[in-house]
Amino acid sequence: MSSDKRAEALEVRGLQVAYEQNGRRTTVLNSLDFELRKGEILVLLGESGSGKSTIAKAVTGMLPPSARIGGGSLQVGAARIPDLSKPGIPWERIRGRGVAMLFQDAQSALNPVMKIKDHFKESLLYHGLASAEEAAAISAAMLEKLNFKDVRHILDSYPFQLSGGMCQRICLALALCLEPAVLVADEPTSALDTVSQKEVLDLLRKLQREMGLTVLLITHDIAVANAVGNRVVVLNKGVIEEEGETKAVLTAPASAYTRELLAARNRIARPVRGLPPATGEPVLEIVRLSKTFGGKKRVLRQVDLTLNKREILGILGQSGCGKSTLAKCVAGLERPSEGRILLRGADIGHLKGKARRETSKRIQLVFQDARASLNPGRTALQLVQEPLHYLRIGGKAEREALAAYYLHEVGIADEAQTRRPPQLSTGQCQRIAIARALVLRPDILICDEAVSALDMSVQAQILELLQRLQRQFGFSILMISHDIRVLRAFCHHIAVMSGGSFGERKQESGRLHESRQPHTQLLLKCAGDMEDGLV
Numbered sequence: 442m443s444s445d446k447r448a449e450a451l452e453v454r455g456l457q458v459a460y461e462q463n464g465r466r467t468t469v470l471n472s473l474d475f476e477l478r479k480g481e482i483l484v485l486l487g488e489s490g491s492g493k494s495t496i497a498k499a500v501t502g503m504l505p506p507s508a509r510i511g512g513g514s515l516q517v518g519a520a521r522i523p524d525l526s527k528p529g530i531p532w533e534r535i536r537g538r539g540v541a542m543l544f545q546d547a548q549s550a551l552n553p554v555m556k557i558k559d560h561f562k563e564s565l566l567y568h569g570l571a572s573a574e575e576a577a578a579i580s581a582a583m584l585e586k587l588n589f590k591d592v593r594h595i596l597d598s599y600p601f602q603l604s605g606g607m608c609q610r611i612c613l614a615l616a617l618c619l620e621p622a623v624l625v626a627d628e629p630t631s632a633l634d635t636v637s638q639k640e641v642l643d644l645l646r647k648l649q650r651e652m653g654l655t656v657l658l659i660t661h662d663i664a665v666a667n668a669v670g671n672r673v674v675v676l677n678k679g680v681i682e683e684e685g686e687t688k689a690v691l692t693a694p695a696s697a698y699t700r701e702l703l704a705a706r707n708r709i710a711r712p713v714r715g716l717p718p719a720t721g722e723p724v725l726e727i728v729r730l731s732k733t734f735g736g737k738k739r740v741l742r743q744v745d746l747t748l749n750k751r752e753i754l755g756i757l758g759q760s761g762c763g764k765s766t767l768a769k770c771v772a773g774l775e776r777p778s779e780g781r782i783l784l785r786g787a788d789i790g791h792l793k794g795k796a797r798r799e800t801s802k803r804i805q806l807v808f809q810d811a812r813a814s815l816n817p818g819r820t821a822l823q824l825v826q827e828p829l830h831y832l833r834i835g836g837k838a839e840r841e842a843l844a845a846y847y848l849h850e851v852g853i854a855d856e857a858q859t860r861r862p863p864q865l866s867t868g869q870c871q872r873i874a875i876a877r878a879l880v881l882r883p884d885i886l887i888c889d890e891a892v893s894a895l896d897m898s899v900q901a902q903i904l905e906l907l908q909r910l911q912r913q914f915g916f917s918i919l920m921i922s923h924d925i926r927v928l929r930a931f932c933h934h935i936a937v938m939s940g941g942s943f944g945e946r947k948q949e950s951g952r953l954h955e956s957r958q959p960h961t962q963l964l965l966k967c968a969g970d971m972e973d974g975l976v
Contacts, residue, residue, distance in 0.1 A: 450518060450655040451477035451500065451540070451623045456525065457511030458495050458504070458679075466509070469495050470679045473513070477623060480653040482645065484666040484687065487676035488702070488896040489867050493659045495679075497627045499525065500657070501542050502532030518622030537568050541616035545628040547608035551600040557611055558596040564615055583614045587644055605760045606637025613644065617654075627659045631894055634759040634923035635967040642669050661896045663706050667691050675699050705898035708905075709930055719752030719933050723785075724884055724917050725771065730780035730790075732766055740766045742941040744780070748885065753911065753918040754947060755928035757964065758938035764921045767938075768889045771919070772806045773797055784884070798832060805878035809890035811871040815862045821848060821869075822858045825877045832881070847876040850913075851906060868899035872906065879910065886911075887919045892927060904931050925968040929953060937961045 458470040470492045477483045485493045498504045500515060510526040518539040522530055536542075544550040551560060561580035565571040571579055577596075584592045587610050600608055609629060616624055626645070630638040646669055648654040660666055666673050670687040675696060682696040694700050725748040732741040740763045748754050758764050769775040771782060773792065782790040789800050808814045815824050825844035829835060835843065848858050851872040862870050871891065878886055888907070892900045904927065911918060922928050928935050929950045936947035939960040948956065954965060 449476045449516065450479045451657060452514075452516040453496070453500065454514045456496070456499060456513035456515075458492075458499055458513075459509045459511060460505075460507050461509055462507055468679065470499070473679070473681065475674055475681070475684070477655060477657055479655050480649065481671040482649060482656040482658055482669050484670035484673040485657065485659045485676055486661070486663070486666045486673050486702075488661055488898060490678065491676040492679040493661075493676055494627055497542070497625050497657070497659055500623075501536055501540050501625060502530060503542070537564070537619045538621060540623045540625060541619055541621035543609075543612055543616055543624060543626040543629050546632055547612045547629075548600050548605060550612055551608060553599060553601050555599070556596070557598055557600070557603075560611070560615060561596075561618065565618060568619055570619065579618055580614070583618050584611070587614050587617075588640075604637070606633050606640055609633060609637070609641050610644065613641070617648070617652075623655050623657060625657045625659070628661070629658070630665055631660070631662065635925065635964055636759050638665075639967045645669055663691060663702060663897065675702075702897060705896075705901045708901040709897065709926060719917075720750040722750045723747050723783075724750050724752075725919075726781075726783040726786075727767075727771070728781040728783065730767070730770065730782065731778050732763075732770060732775060733778045740941050741770070741777070744942055746936060746943065746947070748917050748919060750917060751911070751915055752934065753920060753932045755932035755935040755950065756919060756921045756938055757923065757925060757928055757935055759923060759964075762938045763941040764938055765889055768806060768887050768919065768921055771885075772804050772887055773801060774806075802832060802881045803884045804887065805881060805883040805885070806887045806889060807871075807874050807878050807891045809893060811874040811891075812862050812867060814874055815870060817862050820859050820861055821853055821865070821873045821876075824862075824873055825880055828877060828881055834881075843880055844876070847880045848873070850879070850910065851876045866899075867895060868902060871895065871899075871903055875903075875906070875910070879914065879916075882914065883916055885917050885919065887921070889921045890923070891920075893922060893924060900927070907931075925953070925964060937964070 454474050456470050456473040459466050459468045473496070485496060487493050499510070500517065513525045515522040515525055517535060520535050520539050558577065558580060562573060562576040565576045565579060566573065580596060581592050584595060589595050630641050633641065642665065645654070645656060649656065658669065666687060672685065673687045673690050674684040675682040675690065675698065677698045682698045683690060683694065690699065694703065727744055727746040730741055730744040731739065733739045744767060756764050756767070766775060770777050777790045781788050784800065784803060792800055822841065822844050825847055826840045829840040829843060845858065853869060853872055853876065857865065857869060892903050895903065907918065920928060920932055932950045934947040935950050935953050936943050937945065937958065937960065944958045944960060945956065953961070956962065
């Protein structure tokens with residue numbers, strides 16, 4: 442604890458939080474104590490379920506109705522709350538000026554039908570910090586400080602017209618306009634590509650130096666903690682495992698749990714050995730593929746790519762480069778505007794009806810947010826049977842047996858097979874999504890950012906699971922990601938996408954660093970800066 446009480450911007454003492462659901466109470470935080478000093482970046486590091494986001498919601502007054510605060514006090518800026526369990530706390534006077542929040546998914550945090558300038562105007566007027574006329578000048582000045590170039594264009598845009606990295610910086614600007622005593626940043630970079638991630642973290646460091654910004658940064662990513670944190674608090678199931686200066690904790694951890702987190706990260710960073718070799722037989726050929734939306738916005742430009750049998754091919758690129766659009770075209774969720782998609786020589790780009798359904802058996806897609814892709818009202822066993830039922834494959838008993846078999850293959854035990862997604866962990870939901878994709882025995886599995894939102898230990902588990910299943914069943918994988926570390930460890934080859942096309946032919950994953958393409962070099966440099974000697 443700091444000896445200079447005046448230097449503390451945030452102090453939490455004895456925080457106890459539990460959740461009640463279906464008559465059951467689960468304790469999430471148990472008498473937690475920590476403090477954040479003025480002008481520092483304190484990192485709360487831990488896996489999903491460790492209590493990080495519950496802390497963020499507790500100190501900003503945004504806990505859900507199911508939460509029960511058993512006790513605890515909070516000091517934030519000039520405001521002191523002696524007992525958080527009592528009703529009537531004036532959070533509307535504390536939020537914004539006292540403590541501001543930067544959410545994980547910036548585009549979801551912004552109103553899609555409001556222009557950016559109206560977001561600033563609404564916030565500044567609500568807190569009484571400016572008139573409508575003054576709001577325009579304040580917002581433009583703040584965006585310029587955060588390295589935006591065409592400020593007038595940005596202010597006149599809607600959130601959906603901007604990239605994820607831009608939206609995150611806009612949310613940061615909105616928070617900073619209120620001059621908060623503390624900024625709480627909850628996983629602010631986990632959904633961003635490496636370049637955008639570095640931009641946001643560089644901005645936080647710059648604002649800390651120039652404005653004395655005080656940040657409570659929540660993350661599961663050790664590289665993010667290492668890049669910006671002055672101090673780190675390691676959380677495990679609502680208990681502080683250890684805390685201290687960031688470099689000291691991450692280079693010589695005292696806790697076995699912290700050592701396990703570092704070991705999980707290193708498992709992903711090491712190149713995989715023992716992958717079955719890919720054959721020279723093409724399974725998928727993409728020929729001069731283009732995709733235009735609304736007759737104007739061209740997302741894919743003359744894409745050429747070949748995926749061979751048993752090959753794991755990584756597609757690397759920044760947000761907005763066209764990776765997910767390419768995946769949707771291959772999976773039949775979007776139709777190409779030009780070009781061909783050949784599956785074992787047959788053009789599948791414009792199939793409809795029964796022919797499209799038959800082809801869907803052979804190409805399956807695993808999404809980034811597995812929980813959102815699963816029906817919350819169905820059990821794991823029912824969810825894996827869905828494609829079999831839709832495609833009228835087998836009878837009831839056969840479908841259930843196949844679903845149970847693949848759930849076992851992905852590591853979902855019998856007792857978890859009757860649970861629904863809200864009752865399961867994020868990693869379990871991702872395993873169920875993989876089982877649902879594999880139950881049709883596809884030739885190609887497309888993983889679209891399938892591990893980017895997962896903890897390091899769960900990332901390692903899912904990647905090892907996919908490698909085992911790929912060896913066992915012999916399918917090909919298109920692994921789409923913005924994480925170079927994951928692709929280099931997991932894939933035979935990597936193709937780098939920029940501006941809707943591939944600037945060079947795919948390369949062996951271990952030789953990606955030999956590329957002379959400027960965009961690939963930028964991605965490598967940003968990834969290297971993030972690693973900063975951790976691996």
